Amino acid sequence: EAGVAQSPRYKIIEKRQSVAFWCNPISGHATLYWYQQILGQGPKLLIQFQNNGVVDDSQLPKDRFSAERLKGVDSTLKIQPAKLEDSAVYLCASSLELSGLHYEQYFGPGTRLTVT
Amino acid sequence: AQRVTQPEKLLSVFKGAPVELKCNYSYSGSPELFWYVQYSRQRLQLLLRHISRESIKGFTADLNKGETSFHLKKPFAQEEDSAMYYCALSGYGQNFVFGPGTRLSVLP
Numbered sequence: 001e002a003g004v005a006q007s008p009r010y011k012i013i014e015k016r017q018s019v020a021f022w023c024n025p026i027s028g029h030a031t032l033y034w035y036q037q038i039l040g041q042g043p044k045l046l047i048q049f050q051n052n053g054v055v056d057d058s059q060l061p062k063d064r065f066s067a068e069r070l071k072g073v074d075s076t077l078k079i080q081p082a083k084l085e086d087s088a089v090y091l092c093a094s095s096l097e098l099s100g101l102h103y104e105q106y107f108g109p110g111t112r113l114t115v116t
Numbered sequence: 117a118q119r120v121t122q123p124e125k126l127l128s129v130f131k132g133a134p135v136e137l138k139c140n141y142s143y144s145g146s147p148e149l150f151w152y153v154q155y156s157r158q159r160l161q162l163l164l165r166h167i168s169r170e171s172i173k174g175f176t177a178d179l180n181k182g183e184t185s186f187h188l189k190k191p192f193a194q195e196e197d198s199a200m201y202y203c204a205l206s207g208y209g210q211n212f213v214f215g216p217g218t219r220l221s222v223l224p
Contacts, residue, residue: 003159033212035214040216041216041217042120042202042204042214042215042216042217043160043202043214044214045211045212045213048211056211058211059211091160093160104162104165105162105212106161107159107160107161108159109159110159
């Protein structure tokens, strides 16, 4: 089966500019996750969707980050305006999830964002 | 709050030696623990989860609730085990928390 797809793979922007990332999960996976991974750290969950509803966005900096998952399939994550500290790899993952149980997450290749 | 610690940033062992990657967690409820691995130029992928009690690629991990630990072990390390290893925690209905990761380097 095809894996989780993400684009672009790399992005360089100046601070205060905006940027958007796209993710297409594995077909049939109800749950989609966006993570931020800063160099030298583990992935940090930004937002979790179950179908097209938000399950958890407690760690999403809502003043500048937004995410949507229209039609419960692919998703976009946007940063506006970007700050230097947003430089990181943004990972998308998907999983089957029912009734609060966590199934195996399948990760995409990530988007490496550099803010200058 | 949920928290995962991995005390070693880098662990180097010789091929054929035993390896143990440490993971400690803090969580007040019944945790679900995972080990994820990222090989060079590959995607992050699940290695094993405590609930399935499997041995994957010779690795095992036992959940010790008394010590709040979930250490990853392998009796004989192979060069292909060199990778970044992340311990992760989730509670029922709670979000995922990853540890900072340990880079395992298996020397020939």
